[in-house]
Amino acid sequence: MATGMLHLHSLLRWVILILLLISIFKAYTGWQQKRAFTAGDRKIWLFTLIFSHVNLLIGIYQLLLGNYGILKVDVPEGESVMSNKVLRFFWVEHPVFMIIAIVLITAGYKMSKKAVADELKFKRAFWLFFVALLAILVSIPWPFREVIGRPLFPGM
Numbered sequence: 001m002a003t004g005m006l007h008l009h010s011l012l013r014w015v016i017l018i019l020l021l022i023s024i025f026k027a028y029t030g031w032q033q034k035r036a037f038t039a040g041d042r043k044i045w046l047f048t049l050i051f052s053h054v055n056l057l058i059g060i061y062q063l064l065l066g067n068y069g070i071l072k073v074d075v076p077e078g079e080s081v082m083s084n085k086v087l088r089f090f091w092v093e094h095p096v097f098m099i100i101a102i103v104l105i106t107a108g109y110k111m112s113k114k115a116v117a118d119e120l121k122f123k124r125a126f127w128l129f130f131v132a133l134l135a136i137l138v139s140i141p142w143p144f145r146e147v148i149g150r151p152l153f154p155g156m
């Protein structure tokens with residue numbers, strides 16, 4: 001179960017990144033071209049919201065019961081969470097940055113429902129999604145990251 005959840009959590013990163021890139025592209029071009037906001041724009045933002053929320057739920061499960069689950073792993077003798085690179089990353093840095101990103105994605109999606117001019121909708125959503133993308137990119141355990149690096153695809 002834990003391995004399946006971890007694989008799903010890892011794979012969903014790609015779905016979220018692709019959807020977020022499309023959302024950013026749509027928000028940017030909509031803003032620059034001053035075009036009307038469409039149901040298609042709303043749909044792609046909604047999918048980005050849904051998949052990021054699904055990964056949030058799986059992330060909370062990992063945080064509690066995964067390989068580094070708070071309920072399963074003890075902090076090694078003589079160390080603290082903040083002095084242990086792996087625990088600091090998976091218990092603090094990764095969840096905090098990802099939650100910030102998901103809050104921004106949620107705010108970006110909510111712009112689709114705001115009664116403001118379409119240009120403003122696109123502009124605000126663009127910045128919210130863009131900062132969310134940066135937060136996700138810096139807090140993914142990419143393979144090149146020392147100690148906390150994880151594979152690009154599950155089981156690699």
Ligand code: HEM
Nearest residue numbers: 010013055056059060062063066067068090095098099150
């Ligand atoms: C957009 C949101 C997120 C993305 C894209 C993401 C991505 C990832 C990736 C790529 C891994 C490495 C998986 C592997 O070892 O193959 C990982 C691990 C992990 N993530 Fe996330 N994550 C997200 C949100 C969260 C959140 C919100 C939490 C906690 C509340 C969380 C907790 C964890 C934990 C604890 C691990 C380590 C799991 C283990 O090795 O057992 N993640 N995440």
